Structures are given as C-alpha cells and as structure tokens.
Amino acid sequence: MEPRQTSATPDMGGALMTAHRRFLLAPSFARLIQRERGGLRYREGFFPQQRDRSAWVRLDEDRGLLILTVAGPDGEAEEETEIPLSYAEVLASCIS
Numbered sequence: 721m722e723p724r725q726t727s728a729t730p731d732m733g734g735a736l737m738t739a740h741r742r743f744l745l746a747p748s749f750a751r752l753i754q755r756e757r758g759g760l761r762y763r764e765g766f767f768p769q770q771r772d773r774s775a776w777v778r779l780d781e782d783r784g785l786l787i788l789t790v791a792g793p794d795g796e797a798e799e800e801t802e803i804p805l806s807y808a809e810v811l812a813s814c815i816s
Contacts, residue, residue: 765813766815
C-alpha cells in the first residue's frame with residue numbers, strides 16, 4: 721500500500737513542478753489497516769515525468785485507469801480514462 725501525496729511548487733522559471741511523496745508500509749501493517757478500516761486494494765505504476773505533465777496507470781480490483789495530470793495556468797487538471805484491466809496490467813508491468 722503506497723498512499724500518494726501530490727503538491728505543486730514553482731521552479732526557478734516560475735513554472736509549477738509536481739512533487740510526489742510515497743509512504744511505504746510493511747505489508748503486515750497495511751493488512752492491519754485494511755482489516756480495521758476496510759478499503760480497496762490498488763496498484764499504481766508511474767510513467768517518466770515530463771515538465772508540464774505526469775501520467776500513471778492504476779489497477780483497482782476490477783478495472784484499470786490511465787490518469788493524466790497537466791499543469792496549466794489555472795493549476796493542475798487531472799483526467800482519468802478507464803481502460804481494460806488487461807491493458808492496465810501490461811502497462812504496469814512495463815513501467816514498474
């Protein structure tokens with residue numbers, strides 16, 4: 721289980737750069753949290769980040785999502801597209 725926190729900060733040129741923070745948990749601790757609080761299991765794989773956008777694939781229990789985040793003048797915009805689970809699994813195995 722890797723919760724992800726995203727924040728946007730200006731770089732030297734004034735453009736926004738996205739910073740991702742990951743928190744790695746021991747599997748036993750993650751199972752304990754899931755048992756106590758309930759929750760969905762999912763897996764994410766990140767494509768190499770580009771200056772103004774980032775993309776990743778998320779595998780939920782029964783579906784796949786391709787997610788694109790673009791930094792624009794009004795802040796970040798995130799777009800999710802559902803893709804077949806088998807496609808998401810192949811993409812995740814290529815980028816993990």
